[in-house]
Amino acid sequence: MKSELSNGDKAIRVRRMFSRIAPRYDLMNRLMTAGQDVHWRQEIIRLARLEPGARVLDLGAGTGDIAREALRQQPECVSVAADFTLGMMLAGKPRNLRGLVWCAADALNLPYADNTFDAVVSGFLLRNVADLPRAIAEQYRVLKPGxxxxxxxxxxxxxxxxxxxFIRFHMRQVIPLLGEVITGERDAYVYLPTSSENFLQAETLAQVVERAGFREVAFRRYLFGVVAIHRAVKPANSTV
Incomplete structure (x- = not known):
């Protein structure tokens, strides 16, 4: 994201913002996407191809929707919901499922050993990190070969x-107004569309992912091209 904030300032700003909107975060996602975000999260886990006993990390988990979806699709997996905003995790914890593990974690300094997880997934995390290449490198590190x-x-x-x-009008005018009405936090829903418009094109993000060492990098666009799901595989012969 284009920003004049330092990495530390951005992290603090993002954490505070998500803490404020946590109670209505899921409702706003449903409204902003006309419910499509539910299907996107299902697709994320389908693409992760979880086997029984698999360990999956939902990074930037927020209220844990993707981590719970992992357990719905593969009840015998271990699903870890990690986020650096306590308020978001507290908002999601009442909907806990058996096998769901919560963890406080910074995407730039993950508290896990190399080669820990069979899958690493995220939803609306990447555009919010202060150092995108480092965040992707950390996800690569904790992912098992293959x-x-x-x-x-x-x-x-x-x-x-x-x-x-029409898309820009919706993002710049409708979403901030909706955010103000539903959450009382207009500024947060000015930031979210702005960060989206300033984020990388899907093709460019795919190149960043490939430079991190991933292979079989691909993506698919949704919602008139303003949302994308990227996927990749860590090479089976990786030593990192």
Whole structure:
């Protein structure tokens, strides 16, 4: 994201913002995406191809929707929901499922050993980190060789689409207004669309992922091209 904030300042700002909107975060996601985010989270776990006994890390888990979806699709997995915002985890914990583990974690300094997880997944995390290459490198490090990486995030609206003016109006006007009405936090829902428009194009993000060492990198766009799910595999012969 384009920003004049230092890495530390951005981390503090993002943590405070998500703490404020945590109680209505899931409701706002349903409204902003017309419920499509539920299907995207299901697709993330489908692409992760979890086997019985697999260990999956949902990084930037927020209220834990993806971590819970992992247990729904594969009840015999170990699902770890990790986030650096306590308020988000507290908002999600009442909906706990058996086998779900919560953990406080910074995406830039993960508290896990190398080659710990069979899958690392995330939803709307990457555009919020202060150092994207480092965050991806950390996810690569804790993923087992042959493990799968899947990330859902926004991507800037297509430049040549007739729908782009309407998409931008929705992002810049409708979402902040909706955020103010539902959460009382208009500024947070100005930041979220702005961070989306300033984030990497899906093709560029795929290149960053590939440079981190991942292979079989691919992505698919959703919601008129403003959301994408990227997926990749850590090489089976990796020594990191």
């Amino acid at each position: 493990g799968r990486w899947v990330a859902l995030d926004t991507t800037p609206p297509p430049q040549n689409s007739l729908l782009t003016p």
